[in-house]
Amino acid sequence: MKLYIPSRRHIFMRWLLALVLLTTMVSAEFLIEKVDVTISDIQSDGSAKVHESIKFIIYGDYASSLYDSGMTSDQLSYWSSNLGLKDIKFHVNPSLVDIRDLRVRPQPRTQCNPIQKTCHGEIILDYQAYPSINSTINSGLFSVEQYKPRTRRYTINPGALSFTTTPEGNIILDKDIYLILKLPQDSLVLDANPQPTNAAIALPSHVESLSWTDSVLVKFSLIFDVEESIDQEVSDFFGGIIRGIIETLKSPHGVALVILIVVLMGSYAYIVMSKRRDEE
Secondary structure, three states: OOOOOOOHHHHHHHHHHHHHHHHHHHOOEEEEEEEEEEEEOOOOOOOEEEEEEEEEEEEOHHHHHHHHHOOOOOOHHHHHHHHOOOOOOOOEOOOOEEEEEEEEEEEEEEEEEOOOOEEEEEEEEEEEEEEOOOOOOOOOOEEEEEEEOOEEEEEEOHHHEOOEEOOOOOEEEEEEEEEEEEOOOOOEEEEEEOOOOOOOOOOOEEOOEEEEEEEEEOOOEEEEEEEOOHHHHHHHHHHHHHHHHHHHHHOOOHHHHHHHHHHHHHHHHHHHHHHHHHHO
16 A cells, blocks of 8 residues: 655645634634714814724634733723724824823623624723814814804814825715714804714704714815803903913012012002091
């Protein structure tokens, strides 16, 4: 009987097949389920609060183990590199937006199915988005204009957002990507293009919240006015005076200024009292 001796080629193919099978068994698989990007608490300087919820499905024991091993990590780069999902990122443009007070919060696995070996995971990002002081062009999520004495006009800056775009620069929102804007109280929306997917609005209109999904935002535009009440204007005026006094007192010449004021007040009181004594 002739002894069969596999060729080097056959041995190599067997090793390659085994490697492929091993890689398939231990590979981590994650699939985006839903991404919510919510912009709220919009301030007069164009800054805003951003809350991002990135939800995904976890396939396999190895993926679950990999996810659990990083639960103590608050580094966005860790989750982006280990999960390999393109949407684990900031959905604002860091070159035009100054990101502050960042919190990265991975959530425990939920809705686990031991038969299908699937679970659901979520990464939450919370941060403040300010206009970038290092940018030489329009920065921040919104530009703000003092349109009237008590009215500010806000215009969104599409370049400050970071989603997939067309070659022409238009924002693409897949059916699992949601952009949500919660406007300041009593905002008057003057322009919203394209129309938001959560509601058709007749402009101008007072609206609390707008959202877009499953669409291409061609020439994306959002303009709204916020009118302050007279009470708020008065409060801001006196608040500015108080802040100015506090800042002056904290300055190197603050103590000397206080002493000067006390001396002047004391001198005035002394003159008044002396004048009264003379009259008596």
